[in-house]
Amino acid sequence: MSEDFLLEMGYSGLTGRLKRLSDAFMYQTRDLYREYDEDIEPNWHMIFLLLQKNETMTVTALAEALQLSHPAIVKLINKMKKKGYIDSVVDAEDKRKYDLMLSQKAKQKLPKFQKYWEAGEKALQELLNHNKQLLEQLEQLEAKMAETDFRTRMDKLLVNE
Amino acid sequence: MSEDFLLEMGYSGLTGRLKRLSDAFMYQTRDLYREYDEDIEPNWHMIFLLLQKNETMTVTALAEALQLSHPAIVKLINKMKKKGYIDSVVDAEDKRKYDLMLSQKAKQKLPKFQKYWEAGEKALQELLNHNKQLLEQLEQLEAKMAETDFRTRMDKLLVNE
DNA sequence: TAAATTTACGTAACCAGTTACGTAAATGTG
DNA sequence: CACATTTACGTAACTGGTTACGTAAATTTA
Structure with missing residues (x-):
């Protein structure tokens, strides 16, 4: 028996391989953050970038930009709030909305986080043969x-x- | 703002896109099974194939073949047992092991399942431009x-x- | 303007993986 | 042969998503 059945299976193995790969990236990135004692999660990366670019965004806007469901964003944001990376205020014009933004702590830590993200990007470029x-x-x-x-x-x- | 931030992000967006894709395949396949009233899950596919090919396998052997952790396999197998697709007997020579095999029900349903799997494979081929x-x-x-x-x-x- | 509909967000319950830890059987070793 | 180590499996607690449902605010419509 081969060592990797999914590889053997051609098209049928593709979906499983995509899963394995995306999991591998996630777990390994999380490990690295923990090794370096950073209390951030891999999937916060894009939230940080979006809020850096856009100043304030709502849950729905984030969900659309990342093509995730809104409950997924709610969960993410709550954890980020708990760690003090996100502030939110009720929108002045529409009280259903929350305007989410990076906290001072987040802005201050961003340059440090950027180094991890750059390393990740470079590692990915290596893996993809540039x-x-x-x-x-x-x-x-x-x-x-x-x-x-x-x-x-x-x-x-x-x-x- | 673009509609798909991950696409914009090049290398950095890759891991998220892999996740999105693999999730999409999984959820859509599960939906289809449910629409057709089949009580199977997408990730059982490779287990079925492996047990069809190998007659009996242990938890560890499945974990290696699919490159998943053994608890992942245990969960999968328990559900498949609950639905009556898997039989298991304690290995005669090594009582720590279970020999897992397809049940009669599984063998009987296999031809039907195969049609879904073939459709999936063809759909994937279309999506990949053959x-x-x-x-x-x-x-x-x-x-x-x-x-x-x-x-x-x-x-x-x-x-x- | 009152009522119906839509939108934004929250919560609950589910599925798919992981790591960490525990136990019992098998195997290796002094 | 007794003890230490390894292996196979199980369980618990966690992360990351989903859909389904509920509620309140905003918007549309009659």
């Missing part, structure tokens, strides 16, 4: 999924069989 | 990660800075 082929392939796949998603394609294939 | 470039790119990435993982590469880059 070319964007994988990125481009993924972009094509994402575009195709946006046209007609996996579910719908399976459905059609099952019906037309 | 070429294996993405698979190959991923394989290279996996090989590089096996050489020196992401964590170690980040570490080096941080130290040498």
Whole structure:
């Protein structure tokens, strides 16, 4: 038996391999943060960047930008608040909304965090042989999924069989 | 603001995009199974295939073949047992081990399941434009990660800075 | 302007993984 | 052969997502 069954399985193994890879990146990044005693999580990265770029954003705006569900953002934000990285105020014009922004602590720590993020980016570039082929392939796949998603394609294939 | 921040972020967005993609495949496949009233989960696919190929396997053997932790396999297997797809007997020679195998129900349902899996494979081929470039790119990435993982590469880059 | 609808956010319950720890069986060793 | 070590599996607690449902504020509409 081979050492990696998913690799053997060609197309059918793809989804599992994507999962394994994304998990590996996440766990390894988290390990590194812990080793360096930083109380941040890997998936906060993009939240930090978005709030750095946009000053204030709402839960919904973050969810759209990252294409996650709003409860996912709520969970993230609550943890970041608990650690003191996020401040929020009720929106003046729409009391349903919270305007989220980086705290002083976050702004102060950002330069340090940036070093980790840069290291991550460089490590990724190494892993991808400094070319964007994988990125481009993924972009094509994402575009195709946006046209007609996996579910719908399976459905059609099952019906037309 | 762009509609997809991760896409904008190049290398840094990659890990999030892998996560999104693998989640999308999983959720959409699960939806399809539910629509067709099949009480199976997406991640059982490879377990079914492995047990079809190998007759009996232990928890550890499955974990190695799929490169998952053993508790992950235990959880999977318990659910599959609960649904009656897996039988297990204590190994005759080593009482710590369970020999896992497909139940009669599983064997009988396999041809039906195979149709879903084939549809999934075809849908994936469509999404990949019937070429294996993405698979190959991923394989290279996996090989590089096996050489020196992401964590170690980040570490080096941080130290040498 | 009153009522219906939509939007923003929160909560609960679920699924998929992980690491850390514990126990019992098998194996290695003095 | 007794004891120490390793291996196989199980359980608990955690992270990261999801969908489904509820509530309050804003907006639309009759």
